[in-house]
Amino acid sequence: MLRLIILAVTQSIFLCGGQVLLKLGLAASGPFSWSWNFFKSQLTNWWFLACGVSFGVATVLWMYILKHYPFSLAYPLSCLSYAFGMVAAIFVFHEQVDWVQWVGVFLLISGCVLIAR
Secondary structure (H helix, E strand, C coil), X not given: CHHHHHHHHHHXXXXXXXXXXXXXXXXXXXXXXCCHHHHHHHHHCHHHHHHXXXXXXXXXXXXXXXXXXXXXHHHHHCCHHHHHHHHHHHHCCCCCCCHHHHHHHHHHHHHHHHHHC
C-alpha cells in the first residue's frame, strides 16, 4: 500500500505540475486567439514543452498504477492533485485561498487517508 501512495503522490505532483506549466505557458503566450499564427507560435513556447513532458510522465505513472493496483484504490488517490494545485495557487500564482477551500482540501485528503487504509 505504501508503494501505491508514493506512486499516487508522485503522479499527482507531475499532473499538477503540468497544469501549472500550462498556465505559465498561456500567460507567456499573449492573448489567445483561434488563429493559425497563435498555434504556430506555441511550437516554440518552452513552457508548453515542459507541460507536455510533465503530463507524459504523469500518464505513464498512471498507466503503471492502473495496471498493478485495484481501480477502487487508485482512482480516489488521484484527487491528491487538487491539494497540490491549492499549494501551487498560493506559492506560484500568489492567489488568496479562502478557508472554505482549505476545508475542501482537508476533506479530500481525509478521504484519501480512509481509502488508503
